[in-house]
Amino acid sequence: MGFFLETLLGGLMAGMLYSLVALGFVLIFKASGVFNFAQGAMVLFAALAMARFAQWIPQWTGIANPVFANVAAFLVAGLIMFAVAWAIEFLVLRQLVNQEGATLLMATLGIAYFLEGLGQTLFGNSIYKIDIGMPKDPVIAFDKVFEGGILVNQEDLIAALISAVLVALLSLFFQKTATGRALRAVADDHQAAQSVGIPLNRIWVIVWCVAGVVALVAGMIWGSKLGVQFSLATVALRALPVVILGGLTSVPGAIIGGLVIGVGEKLSEVYIGPLVGGGIEIWFAYVLALAFLLVRPQGLFGEKIIDRV
Amino acid sequence: MIYRENGQFKTSYRADQQIFAIVQDRWAIAALLALAFFVVPALASDYFFRAILIPFLIMALAALGVNVLVGYCGQISLGSGAFMAVGAYGAYNFFVRIPNMPLVPAILLGGLCATAFGILFGLPSLRVKGLYLAVATLAAQFFSDWMFLRIKWFTNDSSSGSVSVNNLQVFGLPVESAQAKYWFCLAFLCVLALAAKNMVRGAIGREWMAIRDMDVAAAVIGIRPMYAKLTAFAVSSFIIGVAGALWAFVYLGAWEPAAFSVELSFRLLFMVIIGGLGSIMGAFFGAAFIVVLPIFLNQFLPALVASVGLSISTAGVSHAESMIFGALIVWFLVVEPHGLARLWSTGKQKLRLWPFPH
Numbered sequence: 001m002g003f004f005l006e007t008l009l010g011g012l013m014a015g016m017l018y019s020l021v022a023l024g025f026v027l028i029f030k031a032s033g034v035f036n037f038a039q040g041a042m043v044l045f046a047a048l049a050m051a052r053f054a055q056w057i058p059q060w061t062g063i064a065n066p067v068f069a070n071v072a073a074f075l076v077a078g079l080i081m082f083a084v085a086w087a088i089e090f091l092v093l094r095q096l097v098n099q100e101g102a103t104l105l106m107a108t109l110g111i112a113y114f115l116e117g118l119g120q121t122l123f124g125n126s127i128y129k130i131d132i133g134m135p136k137d138p139v140i141a142f143d144k145v146f147e148g149g150i151l152v153n154q155e156d157l158i159a160a161l162i163s164a165v166l167v168a169l170l171s172l173f174f175q176k177t178a179t180g181r182a183l184r185a186v187a188d189d190h191q192a193a194q195s196v197g198i199p200l201n202r203i204w205v206i207v208w209c210v211a212g213v214v215a216l217v218a219g220m221i222w223g224s225k226l227g228v229q230f231s232l233a234t235v236a237l238r239a240l241p242v243v244i245l246g247g248l249t250s251v252p253g254a255i256i257g258g259l260v261i262g263v264g265e266k267l268s269e270v271y272i273g274p275l276v277g278g279g280i281e282i283w284f285a286y287v288l289a290l291a292f293l294l295v296r297p298q299g300l301f302g303e304k305i306i307d308r309v
Numbered sequence: 310m311i312y313r314e315n316g317q318f319k320t321s322y323r324a325d326q327q328i329f330a331i332v333q334d335r336w337a338i339a340a341l342l343a344l345a346f347f348v349v350p351a352l353a354s355d356y357f358f359r360a361i362l363i364p365f366l367i368m369a370l371a372a373l374g375v376n377v378l379v380g381y382c383g384q385i386s387l388g389s390g391a392f393m394a395v396g397a398y399g400a401y402n403f404f405v406r407i408p409n410m411p412l413v414p415a416i417l418l419g420g421l422c423a424t425a426f427g428i429l430f431g432l433p434s435l436r437v438k439g440l441y442l443a444v445a446t447l448a449a450q451f452f453s454d455w456m457f458l459r460i461k462w463f464t465n466d467s468s469s470g471s472v473s474v475n476n477l478q479v480f481g482l483p484v485e486s487a488q489a490k491y492w493f494c495l496a497f498l499c500v501l502a503l504a505a506k507n508m509v510r511g512a513i514g515r516e517w518m519a520i521r522d523m524d525v526a527a528a529v530i531g532i533r534p535m536y537a538k539l540t541a542f543a544v545s546s547f548i549i550g551v552a553g554a555l556w557a558f559v560y561l562g563a564w565e566p567a568a569f570s571v572e573l574s575f576r577l578l579f580m581v582i583i584g585g586l587g588s589i590m591g592a593f594f595g596a597a598f599i600v601v602l603p604i605f606l607n608q609f610l611p612a613l614v615a616s617v618g619l620s621i622s623t624a625g626v627s628h629a630e631s632m633i634f635g636a637l638i639v640w641f642l643v644v645e646p647h648g649l650a651r652l653w654s655t656g657k658q659k660l661r662l663w664p665f666p667h
Contacts, residue, residue: 035440095643101440102385106582107642109575114635117628125624237571240444248440277459286448290433293445297436305438307525 006151007266013156015262017225020163020218021239022246022254024211027170029248031183031207033101033190034093037108040236041115042212044228045084047219048119050077051128051228070132074220081212084115089204097200098190116233125230130223159221166217170210171251183207187249238282241289247302256300261285312660328506345495350488358487360604366494367555369596372580373498373505373589374548379578380587381509382541383521384434384442388449389549389577391430394569395453396423396550397557398463401472404558405465412477412484416497416554423550424543426453431542435535438524450571457566473563490559497555501548506589508544517541518587549577579634583641585650594649606630 021043028036053073058064092107139152174180185193186203194200219228222235239258246257268284298304312333319325329335353362375389400419404410430449434442457463464472477484484493508514516537519527528534557564576599584595607626614621621629645651 035443092639092643099646102383102443103642103646105385105440105443106578107639109578110635110638110642112635113575113631113638117630117632117635121625121628121632125628237447240447244441244444279455279459283448283451283455286445286451290445290448293437293441294433297438297441299441 007270008263009152010156011263011266012259013153013160013262014266015242015259016156016160016163016255017218017221017258018239018242018262019255019258020159020166020214020221021235022242022258023163023167023170023251024214024218025236025239025243026246026248026251026254027214028207028211029187029243030174030251031187032093032204033187034104034108035101035248036211037105037236038088038112038115039211039215039239040233041112041119042081042084042215043219043222043235044230044233045115045119045219046077046081046212046216047130047223047228047232048123048128049080050074050216050220051130051223052123053077054130055128066131070130074216077216078213081216082209085208085212086205088208089201093204093208094201112233116230120230127227127229128223129227130220132220132224155225159225162217162221166214167251167255170214173210174251179203179206238285241285243299244289245292245299247299249303250299250301253299253301261288264288312657312663314661326510328510342499346492350491353491355487358491361600362491363487363494363560365597365600366491366498367552367560368577368580368600369593370494370498370501370555371549371552371577372584372592372596373502374545374550374552375577376581376584376587376589376592377505377509377517377548378541378545379581380585380591381514381521382517382538382545383524384431384538384541385439385578386446386545387443387571387574387578388430388446388453390569390571390574391449391453392423392427392546392549393553393556393573394457394566395426395546396420396553397564397569398457398472399423399550400554400558401474402463402465404474412479412558416551416558419554420547420551423553424547427542427546427550428539431539431546434538434542447571450574454566454570457569469565471563471565474558475562477558484559494555494559497551501551502589502592505544505548509589513537513540521587579638581648582638583648585648586646588647588650590653591648591650594653598649602633603630606633 021039024039024042025036028034028039050073053076054069057072057076058069063069088111092111093104096104096107139154174183182193182198182203183206185196185198186200190200193203218235219232222232226232242257242261243254244257245260246253246255265281265285269278269281272284273280293299314331314333317330317332319330324330329338349362371389371393374392375386378384378386396416396419398419399422400415403418404412404415407415426449430446433445437445458470461467464470479493482489484490509517516527516532517540519530519532520534520537520541524534527537553569557568561568580595580599581592582595583598584593585591606629610626610629611621641648
């Protein structure tokens with residue numbers, strides 16, 4: 001029982017991190033109808049920028065305080081992500097207004113390739129560390145209830161907390177502010193939104209900026225867990241089934257989907273994996289999402305797509 | 310002036326419907342085929358065969374398959390690498406397990422395995438559309454990556470996980486030299502390209518295009534979405550599977566599952582985008598472009614960078630390559646969404662009136 005709960009908890013924690021990456025997808029889709037395949041590349045790019053500036057800034061300024069270095073690096077990386085968002089809007093999206101979803105999807109694939117190449121050209125392609133001073137030692141909880149207790153990773157706990165706060169803030173932003181409403185209007189129909197006076201270009205910049213910041217936070221947390229390297233871009237591939245399961249347009253869907261996928265992955269790896277040779281984590285998530293789609297094509301909380309001729 | 314078609318009257322439906330309706334086109338294609346079959350093998354060097362021509366032929370075949378699905382039927386697929394893998398491993402298993410299995414049937418059977426796999430993973434397309442489907446096809450990709458890595462039966466219990474074929478021959482003739490391999494791939498490409506061209510011209514192709522353009526409207530006028538989508542998946546994955554088998558047998562010789570990773574799927578999609586969605590010709594252009602570009606960059610980028618007094622590492626070249634790929638894809642989508650094939654047909658249209666603008 002203790003072991004099961006430990007696996008479950010591990011899955012929930014991992015799921016929280018998937019949700020964080022998935023959130024980036026959902027944000028952009030919700031606000032502009034673009035399925036952003038470049039989210040993984042953005043995570044990599046942001047994490048690379050942050051890791052490198054955290055190294056460079058103390059060298060340049062001579063201030064060896066790690067808190068200062070991290071905060072400054074975070075801010076610089078955030079600014080860079082804003083610049084990237086603006087460049088994407090200006091160079092790509094503005095040219096592709098009112099195109100089909102499929103075209104935009106393929107354009108983001110191009111952006112993904114470009115960012116992966118650019119990030120590694122600018123910041124190097126070795127393995128870098130982000131050290132934001134998270135406690136690494138696991139703590140043992142509930143040792144009175146179960147024999148041996150449950151091992152909880154403090155790092156995961158903090159990460160989960162950060163994600164939760166971020167999600168809450170974003171939900172508020174989407175539901176309560178005028179900008180949030182404008183974002184939702186744009187997602188519904190580019191042309192209609194434009195014709196009632198919503199500036200499409202500005203909305204796109206805003207939403208890509210927000211997605212950039214989400215990518216930065218995700219990159220920071222994943223990077224401090226795993227180190228920053230190219231494989232970080234593939235984290236996005238693990239977050240895709242999460243979006244699909246939760247529904248492309250739903251922020252709560254991304255969270256719940258993340259938790260379901262995280263738990264499903266861990267449990268399947270532990271309990272089904274040994275029977276079939278292991279390593280099933282990655283496809284299990286996809287097949288789970290796929291099976292779910294067959295029952296509910298719009299995902300858990302996605303909007304039902306109504307076709308009209 | 311050369312490309313002038315006045316005076317070429319068609320007096321039957323048959324004549325009106327042929328693939329190359331203009332005499333000049335027919336001559337050009339005949340000349341091209343003669344060139345490809347007889348002149349090129351006589352002239353090309355061994356390196357040229359192995360580095361450019363053979364990969365180009367096989368990738369063109371695979372891109373053809375992807376184009377059937379993505380370009381003609383509108384079902385975006387990111388799992389093409391998986392279909393290639395299934396074709397390769399299917400053909401491998403038939404080839405090794407059945408004694409005296411001839412090469413060509415083994416490759417075709419590999420294609421059929423890919424067809425079955427394609428239909429299985431195409432089933433979600435009946436419920437799921439567009440972007441959701443694009444992601445769902447990744448399931449096929451990751452499942453096949455895992456399957457061929459972990460299930461030893463598929464690799465004939467090879468200990469290292471990598472498998473190899475040798476002693477390839479067709480009707481007693483060895484397919485070992487670069488020339489023989491080239492002819493072998495070229496023959497497959499010509500037959501399947503002709504078949505695909507005829508399919509997309511026919512009733513089934515029009516059904517695919519109707520589904521692509523607007524599936525609800527297509528269903529309303531009596532096209533069965535299930536039949537159209539699944540046939541597109543079947544035909545496409547058969548072609549991709551054959552290409553996968555050729556890639557493994559003829560080009561690689563020895564391979565492991567990583568040869569058919571998600572990277573390859575993306576690359577195939579790029580070929581189709583750059584070449585031209587929904588055009589048979591586009592598959593050839595796209596494949597040529599994507600095969601030649603990395604080689605070109607590897608050769609010339611270091612020289613170019615050295616000429617301005619800098620140096621670039623191998624990693625730098627590969628980063629530059631991915632940046633150029635990315636930029637090109639965006640550029641094509643913005644400037645010419647129909648790809649190189651559209652440029653080609655525009656050029657042909659201009660030639661008809663040349664030297665007059667109207």
